[in-house]
Amino acid sequence: MIAAAGLVLGIVAGLFLEPTVPLWLQPYLPIAVVAALDAVFGGLRSLLDGIFDDKVFVVSFVANVLVAALIVFLGDQLGVGSQLSTGVVVVLGIRIFSNAAAIRRHLFSA
Amino acid sequence: MSLLTNLIEHSLDEGYAEAAARRAARPDPPGSGGTTGWVLALGLLMVGLLLATAAAQVRDRAPAASQARDALTAEIVERTTASDQLEADLQLLRASVEEARAEALSLTTTGSEIATLLTDLEAVTGAGAVRGPGLVVHLEDADSEQPTGSEDPRADDQSNDGRVTDRDLQTIVNEVWVAGAEAVAINGQRLTARSAIRSAGQAILVDFRPLSPPYDVVAIGEPEQLQSRLVDGFGGSYLQVLRDYGITFTVQTRDSVLLPAAAGIPVRYANVPVTESTSAESTEPAP
Numbered sequence: 542m543i544a545a546a547g548l549v550l551g552i553v554a555g556l557f558l559e560p561t562v563p564l565w566l567q568p569y570l571p572i573a574v575v576a577a578l579d580a581v582f583g584g585l586r587s588l589l590d591g592i593f594d595d596k597v598f599v600v601s602f603v604a605n606v607l608v609a610a611l612i613v614f615l616g617d618q619l620g621v622g623s624q625l626s627t628g629v630v631v632v633l634g635i636r637i638f639s640n641a642a643a644i645r646r647h648l649f650s651a
Numbered sequence: 652m653s654l655l656t657n658l659i660e661h662s663l664d665e666g667y668a669e670a671a672a673r674r675a676a677r678p679d680p681p682g683s684g685g686t687t688g689w690v691l692a693l694g695l696l697m698v699g700l701l702l703a704t705a706a707a708q709v710r711d712r713a714p715a716a717s718q719a720r721d722a723l724t725a726e727i728v729e730r731t732t733a734s735d736q737l738e739a740d741l742q743l744l745r746a747s748v749e750e751a752r753a754e755a756l757s758l759t760t761t762g763s764e765i766a767t768l769l770t771d772l773e774a775v776t777g778a779g780a781v782r783g784p785g786l787v788v789h790l791e792d793a794d795s796e797q798p799t800g801s802e803d804p805r806a807d808d809q810s811n812d813g814r815v816t817d818r819d820l821q822t823i824v825n826e827v828w829v830a831g832a833e834a835v836a837i838n839g840q841r842l843t844a845r846s847a848i849r850s851a852g853q854a855i856l857v858d859f860r861p862l863s864p865p866y867d868v869v870a871i872g873e874p875e876q877l878q879s880r881l882v883d884g885f886g887g888s889y890l891q892v893l894r895d896y897g898i899t900f901t902v903q904t905r906d907s908v909l910l911p912a913a914a915g916i917p918v919r920y921a922n923v924p925v926t927e928s929t930s931a932e933s934t935e936p937a938p
Contacts, residue, residue, distance in 0.1 A: 547692030548699045555703020562708060574705045577698050583664045590663070592671035599694035601664045606701070632658065639662035 568617070569610040572629055576605035579633045582640040589647040609633070738914055745912065749779075774834065777843035777913040781834045785871040785908045786878055788823060788890075790815050792864050793897030813897040815866055817850035819889075823868055824848065826886030830877045832870035834910050838862045841913040858914060874904035 554560075562570055580602035587593045609629050616625030752769075756762035773779030793813025820837060827835055835842045840857040847858060854861040870877060881887060882902060890900050 543688040544691040548695035551696040551699025587667040594670035595691035597666040
């Protein structure tokens with residue numbers, strides 16, 4: 542219950558307060574979103590697997606976002622930012638898809 | 652391949668399995684449920700904040716592009732209005748200068764001779780407005796807009812056939828000169844010896860001022876002679892070719908047309924030598 546309230550509060554705050562993302566952070570926002578989605582799907586799957594752990598979820602979310610941003614930042618510094626972004630998106634995308642497939646199997650048994 | 656297989660098979664964070672194993676080995680002490688909820692709520696709050704911020708960012712960015720476009724359009728309109736205003740001011744000032752000059756020159760005999768010469772020169776060079784009998788060549792783009800399926804003006808290169816181009820106007824203006832015109836203007840833009848008819852994108856520019864269709868090429872000269880020479884010469888056959896592309900045109904004689912003065916004939920490098928001796932001095936090589 543508190544968790545759902547937290548999610549709703551976060552979305553409402555983001556939509557209505559519209560925090561201005563500083564310019565230097567903007568390139569990392571899409572990657573951070575993909576990383577966050579990966580953590581969310583991982584959490585959902587583990588919930589359905591019955592092994593959900595909130596601490597692991599929060600830590601994996603924060604770590605995913607930070608590492609993804611770090612990789613893109615490093616790539617930008619080295620001049621291969623777009624390639625590394627693609628790499629991050631591919632890896633996280635594969636994980637999101639396979640987790641989504643696992644969730645689907647749990648929910649629809651298909 | 653093993654990397655991809657590993658990625659697909661171990662898509663779930665292994666931390667979950669480890670945490671579950673730890674829990675199984677050491678059952679949760681009772682009372683930790685409260686903190687559990689808060690940690691998860693904090694995590695989900697961050698997730699929601701991140702997603703909503705990204706969504707807001709994307710939503711804001713789309714209007715930003717069109718806002719920039721609107722601002723640029725407004726600026727173009729504003730600058731064009733200012734430029735028109737300045738040109739009107741220029742015409743007024745020039746008229747008053749001419750009036751004052753005519754008054755000053757009319758005081759002496761040589762002065763009035765010079766005044767006549769000046770008026771003639773202004774008429775020929777385009778620096779002054781002129782009136783007289785003449786000819787109007789009216790050109791209109793082809794009616795039928797071929798459906799291109801694309802509203803992007805840069806994309807429809809194929810459907811330009813029915814459009815009057817800068818080359819067409821150049822050719823017709825040249826033929827009008829050849830036919831004996833003494834002064835020519837297009838849509839109120841007087842042509843001088845240094846006028847350029849160009850195109851930028853799909854717009855035709857005369858002296859960097861955009862024209863909008865239809866186009867009126869107005870020439871002063873002996874109307875019948877202008878018309879017959881233009882229609883019988885290369886200009887006539889060129890107009891017939893344009894008609895094949897769907898461009899409609901009319902050639903009409905007028906008893907009296909008024910051509911405005913050119914916006915400006917700046918001379919940046921050429922100087923009128925004051926006397927023979929000074930020009931001779933200036934061409935002497937330095938010792």
